[in-house]
Amino acid sequence: MTSPRTLLSAWNLSPKKQYGQNFLADPSTAEMIIFRSKILPEDIILEVGSGLGALTIPLAAAAHQVYAVEKDPNLVQVLQNEILSKSIDNVEILNENILKLDINGLAAKHDRKIIVFGNLPYNISSQILIKLIKERSCVSRAILMFQKELAQRICGKPGSKDYGRISVMLKYCADTAKIADVKASLFYPKPKIDSEILEIRFKEHQDVVADDETFFFSVIKAAFGKRRKTLKNSLSASELGISAQNAESALNSAGIDPSRRSETLNIEEFVKLGNTVYKSMI
Known part of the structure; x- marks a missing residue:
């Protein structure tokens, strides 16, 4: 060489x-x-x-x-x-x-x-x-x-x-x-x-699957867009177009405390959150 x-x-x-x-x-x-x-x-x-x-x-x-x-x-x-x-x-x-x-x-x-x-x-x-x-x-x-x-x-x-x-x-x-x-x-x-x-x-077979993968990736991006903020504030300040009230409601429905920050969620929680937000918007 x-x-x-x-x-x-x-x-x-x-x-x-x-x-x-x-x-x-x-x-x-x-x-x-x-x-x-x-x-x-x-x-x-x-x-x-x-x-x-x-x-x-x-x-x-x-x-x-x-x-x-x-x-x-x-x-x-x-x-x-x-x-x-x-x-x-x-x-x-x-x-x-x-x-x-x-x-x-x-x-x-x-x-x-x-x-x-x-x-x-x-x-x-x-x-x-x-x-x-x-x-x-x-x-x-x-x-x-x-x-x-x-x-x-x-x-x-x-x-x-x-x-x-x-x-x-x-x-x-x-x-x-x-x-x-x-x-x-x-x-x-x-x-x-x-x-x-x-x-x-x-992976050939995933452990958890998002209902809509494109939207799921958007939720991840939104969650980390303002990582110093709570998830409620990060989601409502993002391009997802949801209000603070709807963000809080979706987080509660997913069993996730709205005051948590993005870096504390595991992958299963992220998928559950993504699916919950997605269902609330269709």
Whole structure:
């Protein structure tokens, strides 16, 4: 593996802050990630932010097909050259924005669910996660690298300061586990903090199910929109369009004290609240 610094220099390129580019510079770490992820020869991979191919190339050796999504057109040229030089024929590079990509269409080509990989840019990590949650019918699991502080929020538990909108949405539909820590020193350029790799495995069968999932996610967003406020005040001050009186009534009907705050509710309580509010509005 050619070092990112050397490769970028050869192409007269430099990392772009607007894309959150920090390139993995240690091939053994890439191999470790793929080994622990237990990729099978029949797997279809969607890689988010393929960059210079640190994960793309070893993924191609392990899986049946890799779709490498890279927004930066300059890096697409570099990656194409790397792929060709190694005679790899099972990688398709997509110069697209992951947030606009038709993931279902890719899965449909192979008539099977896909696995998502990626070292996610910090500034759009939450948006990508929400997209995967909403399109999880065609995604079996995701192995994603986050800055450590975001990974901790994703895995936040009820009652903790890390518990928030994303952790609730994931607890509703997925099981999350840590795969590894990755030191900041293993990237070029070196980020300010270390990273953490999480496996997000979407549930085939959920323990609790919302009556209307889109509305349920809106209730979660509303509950954490003003997290210092009580649930009654958070819901009534949100875009849901309900009054303080109706919010209090819905919370009471769900068996939830209106004076509680959002971070104290477990997933079962959130689903019950979402269903109660939904029924009160139809």
